[in-house]
Amino acid sequence: MSLARAPATLAELHEAGLYRRRRVCDGVGHERVVDGRRCVVFCDNGYLGLAEHPAVADAFVAAAKRYGVGSGGSHLVSGHTPEHHALEEELAAFVGRPRALLFSSGYLANLGIVAALARRGETVVEDRLNHASLLDAAAVAGAKLVRYRHADAGAADERLGATGARLLVTDGVFSMDGDLAPLAGLAAVAARRNTTLVVDDAHGFGVLGDGGRGSLERLELGANEVPVLMATLGKALGSFGAFVAGDEALIETLIQRARSYIYTTAPPAAVAAATRAALRLLSSEAWRRSRVAELVDRFRSGAQQLGLALAPSETPIQPVVLGDARAAVEASEELLQAGFLVTAIRPPTVPAGTARLRVTLSAAHTEEQVDALLDALGRAVPAR
Ligand SMILES: *Cc1c(COP(=O)(O)O)cnc(C)c1O
Numbered sequence: 001m002s003l004a005r006a007p008a009t010l011a012e013l014h015e016a017g018l019y020r021r022r023r024v025c026d027g028v029g030h031e032r033v034v035d036g037r038r039c040v041v042f043c044d045n046g047y048l049g050l051a052e053h054p055a056v057a058d059a060f061v062a063a064a065k066r067y068g069v070g071s072g073g074s075h076l077v078s079g080h081t082p083e084h085h086a087l088e089e090e091l092a093a094f095v096g097r098p099r100a101l102l103f104s105s106g107y108l109a110n111l112g113i114v115a116a117l118a119r120r121g122e123t124v125v126e127d128r129l130n131h132a133s134l135l136d137a138a139a140v141a142g143a144k145l146v147r148y149r150h151a152d153a154g155a156a157d158e159r160l161g162a163t164g165a166r167l168l169v170t171d172g173v174f175s176m177d178g179d180l181a182p183l184a185g186l187a188a189v190a191a192r193r194n195t196t197l198v199v200d201d202a203h204g205f206g207v208l209g210d211g212g213r214g215s216l217e218r219l220e221l222g223a224n225e226v227p228v229l230m231a232t233l234g235k236a237l238g239s240f241g242a243f244v245a246g247d248e249a250l251i252e253t254l255i256q257r258a259r260s261y262i263y264t265t266a267p268p269a270a271v272a273a274a275t276r277a278a279l280r281l282l283s284s285e286a287w288r289r290s291r292v293a294e295l296v297d298r299f300r301s302g303a304q305q306l307g308l309a310l311a312p313s314e315t316p317i318q319p320v321v322l323g324d325a326r327a328a329v330e331a332s333e334e335l336l337q338a339g340f341l342v343t344a345i346r347p348p349t350v351p352a353g354t355a356r357l358r359v360t361l362s363a364a365h366t367e368e369q370v371d372a373l374l375d376a377l378g379r380a381v382p383a384r
Contacts (some may be wrong), residue, residue, distance in 0.1 A: 017326035017355075018346055025341070028052040030364045032341070039339045040369050042359050047207050047316045048288040049364030050278045051238030063273030071266040075102070076255070079266030087272045090279055091243050095213055095231075097223055099251040103260070104267050106202055106232035106242035107133040112258030113198055113230060113244060114169065115141040123165035125156060125195075127181065129174050132349070134200060143167075150174075153185030160193040168193075172201035172215030173208070176350050176358060178317030180204070180215055187225035198228040203317060206236025212282050212289055223247070237282065239275040241267045291363040292316050295370055299361055302374040308381060319345070320381060321356040328355035334380040340373050357381070 013019040026033040029052035030041045050056055063083055071079035084102055092100040103109035114137035118124050124138045128147040138145035146163055148155035156168060168190050170181045183199065190197040201214040209217025216226055223229075228250060232242040244254060254261055282288075299318055303310050311319050322328045328344035335342050335357070346355045357377075361370070 017324075017329050023341070030362055030369075034336065034341050037336065037339070039336065039341050040365070040373070041341045042361070042365075042373055043342045044360060044362075045203070045235035046238050046364070047236045047292055047360065047362050048238065048282065049362050050236070050281055050288075052364070053238070053278070053281060055281065056238060056274045056277045059277035060270045060274035064268070064270040067269035069268060069270065071268050073266065074262060074264060075266045076262055081266075081269040081272070083269040083272035083276065084266060087276050087279075088243070090276060092245055094279060094283070095216075095229060095245045097229065097245040098247050100243045100245040101251045101254050101261070102267065102272070103242045103244065104264050105240075106131075106200070106230070106234070107136075108260035108264060109230050109232075109242040109244055110134050110137045110200060111140050111260040112254055113228060114138055114143065114167065115259060116254050116257040117196060117198070117228070118143040118167050122167070123163040124167045124169060125159045125163065125165045126168075127151065127156075127170045127174075129177065129351075130169060130171050131175050131200060131202065134169050134171070137169075151179060151182055153182045153189050156186055157189040157193070160189065160195055166195050167198065168195045169198040170200070171203070172199045172205075173203035173315050173317065175203055175317070176345055176356070177311050177319060178203070178313030178315045179311065180208075180218070180314070183215060183219050183221055183226065187221060191225070196228060197226050198230065199226045200230045202230075202232040202235055202242075203315060205231035206282050207289060207292065207316060210286070212236075212286070233275050233278075237275060237278045239278050240271050241275065288363040292361055295361045295363070295365055295367070298367060298370050299359070299374065302371065303377070306374060306378045306381075308377060316361040318359045318361065319356040320359060320377065321354055322381065323353055323355060325355040328357060331357055331380045335373075335376050338376040338380070340376055342373075 023035050073079040088100045110133040118141050120142035123144045123146055125146050129150045146159050148159045204215035206212050208214050229245045233239045308320050325346040332344040342357045345358045
């Protein structure tokens with residue numbers, strides 16, 4: 001797009017209800033001041049309330065004093081500190097794999113995985129609703145992207161058969177819908193087709209499974225079924241960055257070949273230290289997972305009584321699909337007036353005609369807040 005066309009393009013986005021704008025959110029946790037108005041946040045990814053935990057902030061501050069604020073270089077040059085190294089070992093132990101590798105963000109981790117495992121011109125098979133970073137990763141790798149019908153292992157099998165692809169990639173929990181991928185089915189298909197299954201568990205990690213190990217724990221799958229496991233640290237863990245876990249060969253391949261690992265500054269040591277503190281809380285405070293699960297149940301039964309269209313999701317991601325982008329924006333505006341931040345998610349983030357309010361719940365919410373949100377939704381959203 002040339003810059004000369006920008007004003008017309010921006011006007012079109014406005015017209016279609018697809019214009020995106022940022023809000024200034026002040027404060028920490030789920031009660032914040034948004035554009036000057038006090039409100040309860042029901043759309044962030046802090047499912048366990050760890051971002052605002054004092055122990056996490058203390059670890060961050062102590063490490064910033066010891067190592068400075070920036071890391072000063074990439075992992076391969078001078079940026080890999082004892083905090084990063086210990087965090088990698090702790091993450092590997094937590095998910096039960098030989099090794100883990102930190103990336104500066106989930107977006108970069110996904111670019112790195114696909115670029116390291118698929119060669120230029122090869123085919124990568126992905127769920128149609130995979131996170132944008134996984135879809136972009138195929139393009140960056142110069143690979144051919146072939147998508148299959150959402151959460152359909154049979155459709156994935158057909159695509160693998162037709163293309164001979166060696167890489168099958170899926171979200172564990174779909175970020176805009178909250179549903180789980182059929183990982184057992186996909187793993188069986190991948191094994192039969194001699195294909196590597198990659199799972200991005202950004203939204204399952206920390207939340208699902210008795211131990212919080214994510215979608216794989218929830219579905220009782222291990223490294224044999226899913227050799228490449230990626231998860232982000234900026235969601236349930238309340239920190240920042242991402243990791244990939246797997247065997248020695250995988251991790252060494254990423255270190256040698258993932259350009260998004262090699263050519264970017266390592267996350268600050270303070271972020272790694274804060275993440276270690278959050279991981280300890282994740283392991284020791286199982287109540288956070290039960291708590292958010294209780295609130296999910298409460299939200300779902302309340303929404304059902306209101307006649308809202310709910311998605312088949314057992315996770316803290318509970319989208320209320322409205323369809324039309326403008327309707328979703330209006331409902332979101334009305335919720336904000338009532339003191340709740342729930343952003344409207346519109347195309348191209350979600351398919352056309354499925355604009356939604358992406359409600360997310362957290363262990364940090366109270367029952368009263370959930371009930372008040374339901375009240376406000378009852379007024380802002382027309383029943384089905
Ligand atoms: C958030 C997210 C990412 C990107 O992670 P960042 O650390 O925010 O870059 C990747 N995949 C999924 C499924 C996500 O939800």
